[in-house]
Amino acid sequence: MPGKNEEHLARQAQLGDQEAFLELYHLYLPKVYNRVKSRVPVAYVEDVTQDIFIAVVRSLANFERRSRFSTWLYTIVNRQIADFYRRYARRQENQSISLEHVENIIVANGYTVDDMDKRADIQHAFNAIPSHYQEIILMRFADGLTFKDIADQHEQSIEAVKSLYRRAIQALRDQINGVQRERH
């Protein structure tokens, strides 16, 4: 069972085993990266991902193993994303982010400004839907879990999970429509 191995690695890492920590990091990097990408502007995805793993190294000793390692890790992900938006809002207030700088980053990442507007709309809408809706969408897209895996993890029926997923997508649609109405 993969979850069991992760818990073992987390335990070893807590005891100071760097190799175990690095294995855990390589295992979770794509998932964390995708989660961040779904909620943070592309120019800042790498910075936020780095901050998350540094926070994990610093606070690994505080992981009490009352929950799964992934649950604990995703709490850190959410906290770091919230911190990012607090800093981002402050910087925007101080106007320390120049338009030129943002455009340079957009082009360097192979996007157009129009692409970025669409991405921003979806991210804005996604950040506005309830967290349990965000979580089920991220489990399927960022973590790559099947609906059956999600049902097993949550000890729910697969029908209940599919229904929750459909309601989450509907909520996202309503938010996107709202964001686009605001824009026009």
Added chain:
Amino acid sequence: MNDTNKLDDDLATWTDNLLTNQPHHPPDDIADLAGIVQQFHDLVAPHETPDPAFEHRLTQRLKQEWKQVHRRKEPRWHQRRYVRLGALAASVALVLTVMLIVSDQAASSNDSMQGTALGSFSWALVILAAGIGVVMVSVWFWRRKSPRRRK
């Protein structure tokens, strides 16, 4: 199967196909939701992995951070184990020497004053008790202040 269950199933199946690169035309009743799923899929692009250069940089940064977090603090000179053991041995030796000197003096003054053997004995007892007390306090202090050993 009622209509809502069918919608749930259709959307889940459509999503599964999209994520396994087998997209097909969505049924009409989920077309708008499928469009949202497609947009979210484009945003996250789950098949894309982080840039290897970034992954390498981050790995190096984390190794550095790990070292800093796990670096054992060098104890100060007075916290080092051998210094503390030496200080404990020296204090025991000092107490024993003082006990010897004082008991010798007490015995000789008792001889000159023709005192009883009981007077000399009580002196020795007081000094012995004080010596044991000093040693016990030293041991307690040493154990309390010693740097914690890692488990």
